[in-house]
Amino acid sequence: MSQNGIHPTTGNGRTPAPPVKLDGVHHRALETARNRVLVSGIVFAVAFMLIAARLVELSVFGPASDPGYVALSAPDRTPNRGDILDRNGVLLATSLPTASLYVDPSEVLDPEDAARRLTGVLPELDAQRVLAKLTARSRFEWLHRNLTPTEQYAVNELGIPGFGFVHEQRRLYPHGRAAAHVLGFTDIDGRGIAGVERSFDETLTAGEDLRLAIDIRVQDLLREELAAAVTEFQAIGAAGVVADVRTGEVLAMVSLPDFDANAPASAPSDARFNRAAMGVYEMGSTFKLFTAAMAVDSGTATLEDRYDARQPLRVARYTIRDHRPEARWLTVPEVVIHSSNIGAAKIALDVGGETQRDYLGRLGLLTPAAIELPEVGSPLVPQRWREVTTMTVAFGHGVAVSPVQLTQAVAAVAGGGILRPATLLTAPATGAPGERVLSAESSEAVRTLMRLVVRRGTGRKAEVPGYRVGGKTGTAEKLVDGRYRDGVVVASFVGAFPIDDPRYVVLAVFDEPKGTAETLHHATGGWIAAPVVGRVVRQMAPLMGLAPTGIDRNDGPVRRPIERRSKPFFIAVKEAIADARGRRLASY
Numbered sequence: 001m002s003q004n005g006i007h008p009t010t011g012n013g014r015t016p017a018p019p020v021k022l023d024g025v026h027h028r029a030l031e032t033a034r035n036r037v038l039v040s041g042i043v044f045a046v047a048f049m050l051i052a053a054r055l056v057e058l059s060v061f062g063p064a065s066d067p068g069y070v071a072l073s074a075p076d077r078t079p080n081r082g083d084i085l086d087r088n089g090v091l092l093a094t095s096l097p098t099a100s101l102y103v104d105p106s107e108v109l110d111p112e113d114a115a116r117r118l119t120g121v122l123p124e125l126d127a128q129r130v131l132a133k134l135t136a137r138s139r140f141e142w143l144h145r146n147l148t149p150t151e152q153y154a155v156n157e158l159g160i161p162g163f164g165f166v167h168e169q170r171r172l173y174p175h176g177r178a179a180a181h182v183l184g185f186t187d188i189d190g191r192g193i194a195g196v197e198r199s200f201d202e203t204l205t206a207g208e209d210l211r212l213a214i215d216i217r218v219q220d221l222l223r224e225e226l227a228a229a230v231t232e233f234q235a236i237g238a239a240g241v242v243a244d245v246r247t248g249e250v251l252a253m254v255s256l257p258d259f260d261a262n263a264p265a266s267a268p269s270d271a272r273f274n275r276a277a278m279g280v281y282e283m284g285s286t287f288k289l290f291t292a293a294m295a296v297d298s299g300t301a302t303l304e305d306r307y308d309a310r311q312p313l314r315v316a317r318y319t320i321r322d323h324r325p326e327a328r329w330l331t332v333p334e335v336v337i338h339s340s341n342i343g344a345a346k347i348a349l350d351v352g353g354e355t356q357r358d359y360l361g362r363l364g365l366l367t368p369a370a371i372e373l374p375e376v377g378s379p380l381v382p383q384r385w386r387e388v389t390t391m392t393v394a395f396g397h398g399v400a401v402s403p404v405q406l407t408q409a410v411a412a413v414a415g416g417g418i419l420r421p422a423t424l425l426t427a428p429a430t431g432a433p434g435e436r437v438l439s440a441e442s443s444e445a446v447r448t449l450m451r452l453v454v455r456r457g458t459g460r461k462a463e464v465p466g467y468r469v470g471g472k473t474g475t476a477e478k479l480v481d482g483r484y485r486d487g488v489v490v491a492s493f494v495g496a497f498p499i500d501d502p503r504y505v506v507l508a509v510f511d512e513p514k515g516t517a518e519t520l521h522h523a524t525g526g527w528i529a530a531p532v533v534g535r536v537v538r539q540m541a542p543l544m545g546l547a548p549t550g551i552d553r554n555d556g557p558v559r560r561p562i563e564r565r566s567k568p569f570f571i572a573v574k575e576a577i578a579d580a581r582g583r584r585l586a587s588y
Contacts, residue, residue, distance in 0.1 A: 081169060081190055082204040084183060084197075086216045087251070087426055093183050093197070093261075095169040095190070099152045100145040105136045107162030114160045118143070121154040134162075145188050146170045171197075173261035179219050180261040181274040182212070182253050182373075182424065194264070194272070196424060199372050213249035213426050218242050221539050222252045225532050226508060230256055233513035233528055239275040240509070240532075241407040242540070245502045247427035248408070248420030248434070250371070253277065277369065278377040280400040281490045281509065284476030284525065285339045285458075286410070287396035291347050292336050292449055293413045294359040297442035300351045303332050309342040315388050320345050320395075323475070323524070336449045337457035339473060341395040348394030353385045356393065362437040363409040364419060365401050371422045377402045396476055403509050406494060411505045414450060414470070414496045417443040451499045462495050462530040464537045466548025470502075471495030471533065473525035478512065488512055493529035497537050503546065508532040 084093035108114050111134035119127045122144055133141040145168065147155070152165060171186045184195015192201035200210050226238045242252040255275040259267030273279065295301040306329045313320040322340050335343030348356055360366055368378045380400035382389050392398040404422050412419040417438030438446075450470030453459040458473040474492040477484040492509040496502040508529040515521035519528070541548070 080207055081171065081186075082207050082209045084204070085209060085211045086214045086219075087212065087249075088215065088217075089211075090216050091174055092179060092212070092214070092216065093171060093173050096172050098146040098148075098168050098170040099165040100168045101143040101147060101152075101155055102164055102166060103134060103141050103143055104139050104162045104164070105134055105141060106139060108134050109161055111135045114158075114162075117158050117160065118155065121158065122147075122151060175216060175220075176260045176262060177258045178216060178223060179214060179253075180258050180264075181255045181272075181276065181375075182214060182219075183261055184373075185261050185264040194375065195373060198374050211426055212424050213244075213247075213251060214253070214424065215251045215543075217543055218540055219252040219254065222506075222536055223254045223256075223258075225535050226254055226256055229508075229510065229513075229528065229532050233510065233516065233519075233523065235510040235513040235528075237270075237275055237511040238509060239279060239403045239507075239511075240536075241276055241403050241422075241505075241507045242536070243407050243411055243422060243505050244427075245411045245415035245496065245505055246420075248411070248423050249427050250404070250407075250422050250424050251504070253404070253424075255279075274373070274375045275509075275511070276403045277371060277373050278375040278402065280377045280379055280402050281511075282397050282400050282476040282479065283406050283492055283509075284396040284474035284490065285341075285344075286406060286472045286474035286492055286494050286525075287394065287399075288336050288339065288344045289410065289413055289446055289450065289472050290360065290363060290365075291344050291351070291356075291394045292332055293438055293442055293446045294356060295332065295347050295351050296445050297359075297417075297438045298351060298355055300355075301332055301347055303445060303448075306331050307335060307340075307343040307346045309335070309340050309346075311342075313342045313345055313391070315391060318388055318392075320391060333449055333452055336472070337452050339395075339458050344394040345391035348390050349387070351390075353387065353390040356390055357385055359437070360393070360399070362419065362435075363412055364421070365399065365405055365409055369402060369404045369408060369422055371404055372424045376404075379405065396474060403507055406492075407505050407507045410472075410494045410496065410507070411502075412437055413443060413446045414499070414502050414505070415443065416440050447496070447499050447502070450496060454495070454499075458524070458526040459493060459495070459530045461526060462493055462534040462537075464497070464534050464541070467497050467537055467541050467546070468499050468549065469495045469497045469534065469537055470499030471530070473530060475524040475526075487523075489523055491523055491525040491528040493525045493533050495530075495533045495537065497541070498546070498549065504540070504544070506533045506536050506540075508536070 081095045083091060086092055111131055114134055115127055115131040118130055119125050125144060130143065133143060155163065169190055171190065173183060182195055184192060184197040186197050187193050192198040192204065196210065196212065197204065204210060222240045222242060226240050230238045238256040240252065240254040241250060243250050253276045257271040259271040264272065309322065309330045310327050320341050322342055326338050326340065330338065330340055330343045332347065335347065366379055366381050368376045382398055389398050408422045417436055417440055418434040419437045420434035447470055450472060451468065453472050454462050454469050459471050462469050462471055471494055476490050477486065478488045478490055480488060490509060490511055491513050492507065494505065494507045496505045510528050513523045513528045515523040515527065
C-alpha cells in the first residue's frame with residue numbers, strides 16, 4: 001500500500017503476487033541434493049580417470065609390452081602354419097590348435113598353494129620353478145605350453161586367480177622318424193629351425209602348403225632296409241638317397257641314427273645330424289665311374305685300352321694296391337668291374353689332374369649341393385692338386401663328398417650326361433632341363449660298365465631279376481684323427497635302374513660296418529650296401545609302376561634294349577674283356 005493508502009498495481013491493473021519465502025527445512029533439503037549430485041559427478045570422473053590410467057598402463061607398461069605377451073582377444077597367435085605334403089599328397093607335417101598356460105603373478109593370492117595345486121595336475125612341472133614364476137615381479141609368465149585338452153580342463157578346474165590360456169599351434173609330424181631330417185622341426189613358437197621347416201619358414205608361416213618330391217612309401221622302405229643293415233652289421237650310422245634321374249627329384253633321403261620329429265629336443269645331437277646332406281665322406285671306388293667317364297668322354301681312353309695292374313703302384317711315400325688283385329693287364333671295363341685302384345690311378349694319370357678336376361667340378365662334386373636344406377655339407381677338396389691327388393681321387397680317396405652329391409653325379413653320368421641338381425621340390429613332369437656334362441655316347445659307355453659290375457663284378461648282390469640294375473661298389477678306409485685306420489671303413493653302393501634307360505638312382509652308405517660270418521667277415525660295399533640297394537629296388541619298382549622286363553640270359557627270354565645299340569660299340573666291349581681273359585665271352 002502506498003502512502004496515500006492506494007494499493008500499487010501492475011501495468012494491467014493487477015496487484016502483484018507477494019514474494020515466496022522458503023522455510024529452513026526445504027532449504028536444507030535442496031542444498032543436500034545439490035551436494036550429492038556434485039559428489040557423484042566427482043566419483044564418476046575419478047573412476048573414469050582410473051580406468052583411463054589403467055588402459056594406458058596395460059598398453060604401455062603392462063603385459064602387452066612383454067615379448068611373450070599374446071592378446072587374448074584373438075583365437076590364435078598367428079595364421080595356421082602351412083602343411084607339408086609328400087608328392088602324392090600324404091600329410092607329412094601339420095599344425096593343431098592347443099592351449100598354453102600363463103599367469104599374471106600380481107593376481108595370484110596364495111602363490112605357494114597355487115604352485116602346489118598346479119603341479120598336482122601337471123606333475124611334469126617343477127614346483128620350485130613354478131613358485132618362482134608365481135612370485136615374479138612381472139605381469140606375464142609362461143607356465144606350460146601346448147597343453148592337451150585334458151590338461152587344460154584340469155587346470156581350469158583349479159580356479160586359481162591370475163591363470164589364463166592362450167590359443168596356439170603345435171606342430172605335428174604324423175610319420176615320426178620317417179622323414180625327420182628332411183622335414184626338420186620348429187621351435188615352441190612355431191618358427192622353423194631345421195630342415196625344410198627352416199628353408200621354407202616364410203612360406204609356411206604365411207599359411208601356404210608345401211608339396212615335396214619325397215614319396216613317403218619309398219622313404220619308409222629305404223629307412224627300414226638301412227636300419228636293418230645298421231643293426232645287422234653294427235654300423236655307427238648310415239645314409240641313403242633315392243633320386244629321379246630325369247628330374248633330379250629326391251624321392252627319399254634317410255640318415256641314421258634319426259629322431260622323432262615330434263620330440264627333437266630329446267634326441268642327441270648325433271641323431272639330429274643329417275648324414276645324407278651334411279655328412280661328407282670319401283666314397284671310395286664309386287668314383288671309378290667318374291674316372292672311366294672322363295677318360296672316355298675326353299678321348300683319353302677307349303673301352304678297349306688296357307692298363308698294367310700286375311704290381312702295386314708306388315708314388316712318393318704312397319703305395320696304391322688293389323683289395324683283391326687280378327695281377328694282370330686290365331681293360332677299362334675290367335678296371336671298373338674288378339674295382340682296380342691301380343688301373344683307375346693309371347687311367348687318371350692319362351686324363352691329367354687339370355682335366356680330372358674340371359670334370360669333377362662339372363659333376364657338382366667340388367661344391368656344396370644346391371638342395372633346399374640349411375644343413376648342407378661342403379666337400380673336402382685338396383688345396384693343391386698334385387700328381388698323387390690325381391691318382392687317389394681316381395678311386396675315391398682325397399676328396400670327401402656328401403651322399404646327395406654322389407647321387408646327383410651318378411644320375412648325370414648314367415642318365416644321358418645331363419646334370420640335374422638334386423631337389424626336394426616337385427619338378428615338372430617333362431623333367432628339368434639340366435646341364436650337359438658328358439656326351440650321350442660317354443653316358444652309354446658308363447651304363448654298360450655299371451651293368452657289368454652287377455652282372456660280373458663286385459656288385460652282384462644288387463641284382464634284381466627283371467629290373468636290370470647297374471651300379472658300383474665303394475669301400476673307403478675312414479680317416480680318423482688325421483690317419484686312415486685299417487678295418488674302419490665307409491661301405492657304399494650306388495645303383496641305377498633300369499640301366500638301359502635309367503629312371504632312378506639308389507645310394508646306400510654305411511659308416512663303420514662290421515663284417516659277420518655270413519659276409520665272411522668282409523665289410524665292403526659289395527657285401528654290406530649292394531644287397532640293401534637290391535632289396536630297395538625290388539620293393540620300390542612296383543610302387544613306381546615299373547613292370548619287370550624279364551629274366552636275364554640263362555633264366556629265359558628277355559628284352560635287351562642294350563643290344564639295340566650300335567653293333568661295333570657292343571662288340572668292342574665284349575672283345576675288350578675277352579682279350580684280357582684270353583677267351584670269348586658269350587654275353588656281357
